[in-house]
Amino acid sequence: MPRPRCERCQRPLAHCLCPLIPSLDSRTRVVLLQHPSETSHALNTARLAALGLRNAELLIGEVFEDLPALLATPGYRPVLLFPGEQAEVVSAYGEGDALPLLLIVPDGTWRKARKLLYLNPLLEELPRVTLGQVQPSRYRLRKAPEAGAVSTIEAVVQVLNMLEQPANFDELLRPFEALIEGQISAMGAETFARNHGEG
Template sequence: MSRPRCERCVRPQNHCLCHLIPSLPSRTRVLILQHPDEVAHALNTARLAALGLMNAELKVGEVFADLQQWLSSEYRACLLFPGEEAQELPLASVPKDDRPLLLVVPDGTWRKARKLLHLNPLLAELPRVCLPAGLQSRYRLRKAPGEGALATIEAITVALNLQEEPACFDELLRPFEALIEGQIAAMGEETFLRNHQKS
């Protein structure tokens, strides 16, 4: 029999994170497109990000037939995904266009995120934005697949901090950090130090 889960954060009720999830306003709208394989992931940071931002939405799937409708003309849509054409955040405002950004964020492994772009040509057509080089993930339990590889919630936090400075969105990371601390506690400090500390 499975353990009872919180309906909001979908964590086991005795590990509910809702008390740590903020409710942060932002001018930038965040649309997270989550690959179905990520839904059952132990961290599922995309869900935590969507819950913590008042102006965010999480959609799950591989093909998003309603994508055109979600790319509201009230916003300047861009895709948070690296590439040769990607502009580094923050984006300067465009003359005569004071619309806020709509940040579209694919959530999945790099391979799955690329698949989302392939299956949704409209995504690939969006202007791309990226984060500065040299960022390091706080997720100490996993070796990052490459430099600058962040969990989805980390990438969104950095993007919003850059785009909406001086506003700070670090509070969004509280449930993420609690998850990491919980995993370390579950495995035991000695096991963590032996297997995950840098030599």
């Protein structure tokens, strides 16, 4: 019989993360486009990001029919958080920035994220932004496929910290870190050291 789950954070009730999830305001509107294969992941960091930010939403699917209306949200300038040759490194909002960003964040493996772009050509047309100096991932349970790869929630926090400084969004990472600690203790210290330790 499946364990009862929290409706909000989707974690087993005994490990509900809701008390750790903040409710933060941001000028930037964050829209997370999640590939359906990510929804069942134990570390569903896009959901945690959407729950912790008041000005954020999580959409799940492969083809997003409402994209034209979403990108036309009044009062925002839409950009895609995705690396590429034309991607501009995010920098702090200046006094001349009339419109805050509508930050579109694909959530999935690199292959799935590229598929989302392919299936939604409007995304391909958006100006791209990327992180300059990427802080190392705190996600110690998965070896990143390339240097500079971080989880979705870490990428969102780093972008918001850059855009909206001196505001700080690190509080958003509290449930994420608790999730990782919980998985490490469930795994056992020896297994963790053997599989994920620095060797």
